[in-house]
Amino acid sequence: MVDGGVRQAGGDGRIFAGRAILAGLLVVLAFAMVLARLSRLQVTDHEHFTTLSEENRVKLQPLPPTRGLIYDAKGVLLADNFASYSLDVTLEKVEDLAATIAELRELVAIEDKDLRRFERLRAQSRRFDPVPLRLNLSEEEVAKIGVNAYRFPGVGIGVQLLRYYPLGPYTAHVLGYVGRINEREQKAIDPVEYSGTHYIGKSGVELAYEDVLRGRVGYQEVEVNAKGRVLRVLESQAPRSGRDLHLYLDIALQQAATAALGDRRGALVAIDPATGGVLAMVSNPSFDPNPFVEGIGFEDYRDLRDDPNNPLFNRAVRGQYPPGSTIKPFVGLGGLATGTISFSGTKYCPGSYQLPGNSHRYRDWRRGGHGTVAMEQAIVQSCDVYFYDLAHDLGIDRLHDFLATFGFGANTGVDVAGELPGLLPSKEWAQRARKQPWFPGETLIVGIGQGAFLATPVQLAAATAAMANRGHFIRPRVVRATRTHGARVDEPIPMVSRQVPVKDRTQWDQVIGAMVEVVERGTAKRIRADAYRIAGKTGTAQVFTVGQKESYRESHVTERMRDHALFVAFAPADDPHIALAVIVENGGHGGSVAAPIARQVIDAYLGHTQASPQAAPQMEESDDGD
């Protein structure tokens, strides 16, 4: 039994030893497999995994540049950046959005409009991007959120530089504003340049100089952990701030012009003839651009959009009006420049005009007619018949070509985004747009700035400045120079100009002399100044409606059917410092309504504090003519 046990044990021992050796080999084999796997990972594919590890660890973050500031001619800050704190929600990290918002509402005020904006932005954002739920947090609110941050995963405080326009409505149209990049813009922009910013110039100077103001985006390579938290900066390339803009625009004059327009719908553009610099560009009524920066609420936007006075419409560069009689000095100069008529050559005005072989009577604004008039009298009294006949003699081709040299019918190229070209009719235009031949009668109407002829206030101002310059037409521009922020060296915006050709330089003096007479004793004599002489021309344009999206309202019809009042002028006539164009929609007569506004602006600019004549009540019976 004992023997058997020993023998058994000995047999068991041999069997076990054999299996134990096999097990040892199995162990070695298994470990060899693991080591083979490790050497595959760590030696063969080492570089591949090193790359993956670096990609995990290192992220490239854009550093948004600071947008350039905008200053007026005297150094007044018109567009500023200020730090704004927002309550941001990163959807990816929030488990229950509704509950989170409900709890956040107990800490800080979150209004329904905030929620609506949040919903709108959320739809455009990626899940891992922070979306602002509340903007402009106070310091107290920032502290409240900070203390409770642990309760709200995915909720954080964002800081961003927001655009602010200290002068609000005064600059809204000319500067435009920046706003959040919308879907359409997203498709058009370079995603690299706009990484790190949500804002883009939407209109006006902000849009025209978007590339200059924006600056260059910088980068930093950061080490992040698995949750995306930035641990340290490995390498960075600083962003380059956008360049500051220094304008020709004089905000004091801009305010004076706005005050002069008062509550009238209209526009005023004033240009320094020597430089082409835009001294003032007003479109009235205006709006506060600041709410647009962060996204204006729907109700507020609707109110602005549906306002019958169209405050959002930039009349200065987009308003297209018949120039009316303000075109007459230009047509007259065309007659002289082409040799069609001499300055002293006379025409007889019986009060109406007929084309040979046509029974249609083209009326003069003065029913009885002006009698025999030469060019000076025709301009001073704004005689229609004289210009019907001159236009007829010139013919539409020469008339069109000459007026085009003053910039009519084409964008002036002013550096305010959104400019419209107006319309300078021609035979070619009639064929193309109307599919009808040119009728001889239309030439007469173009001669007095009516019919299909449309011009924008900035076109009229630029053309008037060219008249003041005796034909030196300079592309108008709001921005005088750009400047690296903090530096003192200007980089001027180059002047682009051309010369309006005339036969004889004295022809300028003749037409300008007639324009001086308009103010001295003609249709604008009520604004005659003692200290200096103004060269001007009134205009009254017959239109029922103008502008965009105007609703037809019964109560407004009579007022809206009135003529537009226009006035173009420059002063002092012998040494022009300012040229301007004024239009008052449905204002009535140019001489009584538009001219006094121009006078106030000229006085403000030339530094004359003498009491300016008040704008006469509208529709005053007068000898203003049209």
Next chain:
Amino acid sequence: MATRAYNSALDSIPEADQTGLVQRLHLDLPLLMGVLLLCGYGLLVLFSATDQDPGKVERQVLRLVLAFGVMLALAQVPPAALRRWAAPLYLGGLLTLVAVLLVGDVGKGAQRWLDLGVLRFQPSELLKVAVPMMLAAFLSARPLPPGGWRVLGGVVVITVPTLLIFLQPDLGTAILVAGSGGLVLFLAGMSWRLILGVGVLAAASVPVLWYLLHDYQRQRVLTFLDPTTDPLGSGYHIIQSQIAIGSGGLYGKGWFNGTQSHLEFLPERTTDFIFAVLGEELGLTGALILMGLYLVIILRGLYIASMARDTFGRLLAGGLTLVFFIYAFVNTGMVSGLLPVVGVPLPLISYGGTSLVTIMAGFGMIMSIHTHRKRFAV
């Protein structure tokens, strides 16, 4: 044969000092040295993996002290007593497994814990030791090799607890328990025909098992087969751990310098995936040192087993040694992407106390088998 010579050489160290403290405490010096070196190495890796948190390292040291106490205590228990305990321990283990299924706490979506008031007890751990003990006792009752019926009995001994653990569900422990039992059968000399037969049976049961698997377990297997199908979900672990290991290269990124681990890309980096921290920071060299230490311990365990006085001692020492091997192989295999992800810690390295105590208890029994040899011999 070379391994045996190497183990004899190691064995001669304590035998030269018959009256030494180590001998009197029933410890095996080579095994003890191997385990101590491994634990020290593990603490270094853990210190880095915890982002140099001395508190966590301190807690782990306390657990190690506790586990060494368990090892020391079990080393004093003669193998004959271990043999007597085998059946009660095994049956008690089965009962607690059933209890867990009925009233156990749900932790991480699985019922694994039995709350005993003072401490939470994980009965499946007990089975990692109880199953080899029970099998060793059962198989050593008759001369080796076991016949067909005895093998069948052994398979039943293994299958019952394995299924109970599998149902918790704890795939990792089920594999460890089944593996340890199966290897005891193998060491007992179970015939190759039977091994083939059981293998075929096991393969045939795969579809049945697949049906029994929880969705998350199926997902794990599928993810293992192609981790890139779900890079942010269940594939994330394995992708990130392979990046960590691969980017470590030959010599590693340096202690504390692992970006994958310290920037939290590596999940469970102090527990199941600590091998990836080691691979990233200490490279292939560091992994070789670890695998070398494991190999020393395992071969020493197998040597002790083959030198044991009786069949029970051989089978138990061999079985417990191979449980340790399965731990090491399954963990390193899964972290390096060789095996699917099952919850098995890296033995003696991973943060946590449960498996540590079980493993050290195993070493205590192995040492008991080795050191009680001579006293009972003659």
